[in-house]
Amino acid sequence: MSSIHRSPHRRFNPLSGEWLLVSPQRTQRPWQGQKEAEKSGIQASYDPDCYLCPGNTRAGGIRNPRYTETYSFINDFSALLPETGEEKAVEQELFQAVPERGICRVICFSPRHDLTVARMDHGEIRNIVDLWVREYRDLSRVDYISYVQIFENRGEIMGCSNPHPHGQIWSSEHIPELPSKETERQEEYFRMHRSPMLLDYLETELKEQERIVCTNRDFAVLVPYWATWPYETMILPRRQVTSIDELSGPERDNLADAVGRLTVKYDNLFKTSFPYSMGIHGAPCDTGSYPGWQMHLHYFPPLLRSATIRKFMVGYELLATPQRDITPEQAAAILRELPETHYLEERS
Amino acid sequence: MSSIHRSPHRRFNPLSGEWLLVSPQRTQRPWQGQKEAEKSGIQASYDPDCYLCPGNTRAGGIRNPRYTETYSFINDFSALLPETGEEKAVEQELFQAVPERGICRVICFSPRHDLTVARMDHGEIRNIVDLWVREYRDLSRVDYISYVQIFENRGEIMGCSNPHPHGQIWSSEHIPELPSKETERQEEYFRMHRSPMLLDYLETELKEQERIVCTNRDFAVLVPYWATWPYETMILPRRQVTSIDELSGPERDNLADAVGRLTVKYDNLFKTSFPYSMGIHGAPCDTGSYPGWQMHLHYFPPLLRSATIRKFMVGYELLATPQRDITPEQAAAILRELPETHYLEERS
């Protein structure tokens, strides 16, 4: 390990173009602040009050079909709508507002109310990957949509209001902030080097192994050199893939494998149903061409030391620069060593 | 109100150069997710176990003086240290790490364990303003320090681990991310217009009144047009002030007045001790010259609908673009109407 990694330093995120602060000496700090409630996690496989369970009625009286694999629908409380009316943009220099159209969908990962991705078998996770691809295809073909953001908020601590395994998709007319920075940075790198930034990056990581969590033939799971959340990871394809719909059948199997192994490790880390926000980034689906893009999955988990002690991204982080305590190298070593069998299965 | 403010739209933050998503139609959404624990808020005025109370012993055996107004000291678990050793920077294009020196301080706002800023009288808040100025002066004169970030994490939900009224200062060798963007944007605006961006902005806001919360002779409190947190506000001086140490005595009184009135309104909003992260931004203290800078205070409060229902900045916000439900105009109208006498005082 480079010795700079042992004392306070800044690292650069080449994907966003921003710096973060790493304070490795701070891990010994005692914690007297807020502790998260520990959830028992025991759920029934069907909940008559859940608006995502098969056959149940949702807001506005719509009834879900008795689906047996996955199911998706337009979000009943969409943040974006396909029509915005005839409103004019506000175009003063210091007051700029632009109408934004979009489509928001909810994607149910399983009919079973009591499962999480970490507790699913390979076939069930492969169904989710296929759902992501299908939804991506449909939404990216809508003519006014430039970006399709697939994500999952997992756990109450991440603002998820229903334990039924599900994700969301917000697709929009304009490219959102982070994907737009990632586009700029990757395309600029490509212009300079004639090769995709994240493939060059992965090559070095595979050589060094220090931040690799696990791999299979088509994907690598790693803790980015510039990770800000304590156990943040990224899943990267090992060949260039600009968006998720380019994955072949065997690659989708291997993405399901990577997602399954990572989420089991996460649950095993603090022997809890591990919370996170996850999202899939890929090239915009507007008319541009993006030879520098490499699709990837980001996992941003909030827990720091245990099932009840989280990292707060607050004062300094909101006002100045994101800050982390344990180093990405330490986090990767811990995740790498964790077993790939779920702790609840080991017991039985 | 411009009619675009009624349907989904994006707004531009000229201070950071980033867009946010506004979804006014989403306020009706029911909430079945996590509720924050309500704190009783009753504390003793002295707590023998508090490491910030006068006369008590801190980590490492240091004893606080029996201070009677404010008190500050080097953070016992500093994220930044004055010495980083002899480590060399890592300078590959995709792996960049740079040693970072700095000084972290804890600033106690009062000897009384049971007070919050909202419950302090004018003289007590004026003491805090003087403390900010003193600390800013001392730290900004350290030769290797380029930026002095004063902030307060208020409430357990904002990662504050001790209710004793206090803030922090992290001062660093390099300019952190957000202040550096604000520097770039304000100086660029100044080059174009020969006047400070935030003074031009304030002029329009004072004319329109729609987002103004309250004012006094020297300061205005407003909800920025580009606010992302539900009840986010900014305190702005009405003449150009590049950093807090330039404030005159009467101006410091009026800053105390603005801070006091705003925090009382915040507590009154949901009849709770209102959580927030607050921070003071001003020009860097390196050798540069910053004719475009206007100092300001940001308040980022997490609550959305009640003392127990917060806004989660999660999936879409972390991966794509910050999103808000109630509009800045609605938030400002609500804050403006709230009384300036604390709800607990009214009762007694």
Ligand SMILES: O=P(O)(O)O[C@H]1O[C@H](CO)[C@@H](O)[C@H](O)[C@H]1O
């Ligand atoms: O230093 P504290 O108050 O213990 O820590 C708090 O504020 C810091 C600065 O915003 C954050 O990095 C920590 O995550 C938070 O818990």
Ligand SMILES: O=P(O)(O)O[C@H]1O[C@H](CO)[C@@H](O)[C@H](O)[C@H]1O
């Ligand atoms: O749509 P949901 O799951 O109710 O809402 C959750 O995810 C959204 C997208 O990240 C956030 O804007 C909300 O704050 C959060 O509570």
